[in-house]
Amino acid sequence: MKKNNFPFEHITLIMxxxxxxxxxYCSLNHTKIxxxxxxxxxxxxxxxxxxxxxxxxxLFWWEPLLNKKWIEHIYVLLKKYMKEFxxxxxxxxxxxxxxxxxxxxxxIKLFNKIKSLNFINLSxxxxxxxxxxxxxxxxxxxxxxxxxxxxxxxxxxxxxxxNFDVELSTVLAFSNDNFFDDIVYLIKKFKLPIxxxxxQLTSGYIVECENINNHIKKYLINIERTLKLIKINKLDxxxxxxxxYVDVVTPSIGPTVDxxxxxxxxRSFMFSLDRSEKFFKIWNIKKMDLVNYFIDNDIKKIxxxxxxxxYWKTFLINKSIWDFFTNLIYSK
Ligand SMILES: C[S@@+](CC[C@H](N)C(=O)[O-])C[C@H]1O[C@@H](n2cnc3c(N)ncnc32)[C@H](O)[C@@H]1O
Ligand code: SF4
Numbered sequence: 001m002k003k004n005n006f007p008f009e010h011i012t013l014i015m016x017x018x019x020x021x022x023x024x025y026c027s028l029n030h031t032k033i034x035x036x037x038x039x040x041x042x043x044x045x046x047x048x049x050x051x052x053x054x055x056x057x058x059l060f061w062w063e064p065l066l067n068k069k070w071i072e073h074i075y076v077l078l079k080k081y082m083k084e085f086x087x088x089x090x091x092x093x094x095x096x097x098x099x100x101x102x103x104x105x106x107x108i109k110l111f112n113k114i115k116s117l118n119f120i121n122l123s124x125x126x127x128x129x130x131x132x133x134x135x136x137x138x139x140x141x142x143x144x145x146x147x148x149x150x151x152x153x154x155x156x157x158x159x160x161x162x163n164f165d166v167e168l169s170t171v172l173a174f175s176n177d178n179f180f181d182d183i184v185y186l187i188k189k190f191k192l193p194i195x196x197x198x199x200q201l202t203s204g205y206i207v208e209c210e211n212i213n214n215h216i217k218k219y220l221i222n223i224e225r226t227l228k229l230i231k232i233n234k235l236d237x238x239x240x241x242x243x244x245y246v247d248v249v250t251p252s253i254g255p256t257v258d259x260x261x262x263x264x265x266x267r268s269f270m271f272s273l274d275r276s277e278k279f280f281k282i283w284n285i286k287k288m289d290l291v292n293y294f295i296d297n298d299i300k301k302i303x304x305x306x307x308x309x310x311y312w313k314t315f316l317i318n319k320s321i322w323d324f325f326t327n328l329i330y331s332k
Contacts, residue, residue: 001089003054007294009252010056012266013043014259015070019063021099023139025173027202028062035259037073039285043257044077046288048084058095060256065102068110075114085119093121097169099139100126101148103155108162115164123165125195126156129173130182138173156190167240169195172226174219179226187238195240198223198325203314216317220324227328241329253299261285267303280305 016034019026047055065071078085078092085092094114115122129138132149159166168190172179186194199219206212236242256266263283282302283293294302 001052003089003091004050004052005054006056006254006291008254008299010058010254010266011290012058012060012254012256014061014256015059015064016062016066017259018066019099020066020101021063021139024175025138025171025199027204030062033259034067035070039257039259039261040070040073040077042261042285043288044074044081046285048081048088048090050088050090050291052089054091054093056093056095056252056254058097060097063099063102064096065098065100065107068107071107071110071114075110078114078117078120082117082119091119091121093123095123095125097125097127100124100128100152100155100159103158105158108158111164112162121165123167124159125167125169126152126159127169127171128152128156128186129170130176131185134176134182138171138175153189156192160190160192167193167195169197172196172198172223174199174201174215177222179222180229183226183230183235183239184233187235191238193240193243194238198321200318201314201321206314206317212317216321220321223321223325224328227325253303255283255290255294257285263288265299265303 014035017029017031018034019028019030022030059071084090111122114120127139129135135149135152156166156168168186170183170186176182183194183196209215230236230239230242252266254266256264258264261284262281263285264281283290287293
């Protein structure tokens with residue numbers, strides 16, 4: 001039987017608003033506020049009600065693997081409602097984007113248990129910024145005495161050895177002058193698909209940066225040169241963006257469920273990069289009837305409303321970068 005799809009691509013679940021890294025380009029504010037079992041319980045109780053659906057659920061924002069108990073509870077709920085998931089013909093694509101530094105054997109055991117559920121496809125998107133020098137510069141680690149780049153490399157290998165579906169994601173950072181050599185390094189080192197993400201600039205950065213237009217011009221030239229070199233050297237088969245149409249940002253369009261159960265559009269989260277911006281709440285987990293909500297209310301319209309909040313600050317500049325990147329890849 002053909003499965004239904006939601007009128008959007010992904011549901012994003014936020015596990016925490018905290019993180020163990022402090023990357024130079026990331027503007028997420030770190031606070032020790034985490035998801036509760038109660039919110040996860042309500043979420044999964046609502047989700048099992050959908051009949052004959054493919055569900056894309058991404059554990060996005062901040063660091064979802066900061067505490068194993070959240071993922072353990074998700075496993076408990078998946079098992080508890082296994083009969084309902086299977087009976088209602090629901091298949092879940094569960095994606096975990098993570099900085100990968102906190103993975104360990106206990107996580108692998110837990111992920112293996114999740115993977116063994118036959119209504120689940122589990123995959124990972126591990127962010128890594130090239131070699132050790134670039135990584136340590138761009139993604140500073142709180143505990144500097146630990147060689148976390150080595151840990152990260154080992155953790156990626158551990159996921160691959162355990163047959164998990166892994167892709168790497170990497171930011172084309174504004175401060176980096178040479179992405180191409182770095183991309184070649186990653187391809188040779190890991191031989192895994194790589195998702196390239198152009199930068200989203202915060203309004204703070206845009207305002208403070210002297211001569212922002214010149215910087216952007218230089219950045220776009222750098223992107224163009226990199227993408228050309230990727231094609232000329234036939235490395236495009238390793239780059240996820242080239243193989244099929246993917247949005248420049250992860251996760252894709254859809255609702256984002258915050259740690260306290262408030263629901264936002266993913267784009268309003270995405271673009272509210274400036275800490276002074278307020279996120280645009282559209283719904284709440286207790287009322288969650290996502291399919292009907294988004295059928296009655298066109299998600300594109302809702303997302304457009306949320307754009308207005310930041311529009312005058314960062315949208316035009318970020319959109320010009322994304323459009324440039326997207327056109328280079330997808331236009332003939
Ligand atoms: C916000 S993080 C959340 C997941 C996890 N903490 C991680 O870093 O993989 C998700 C992705 O966004 C990227 N990212 C962070 N700040 C960004 C920015 N200003 N522009 C583009 N991508 C950014 C990160 O490198 C990472 O690949
Ligand atoms: S690891 Fe992810 S959430 Fe944490 S600071 Fe870096 S980009 Fe932001």
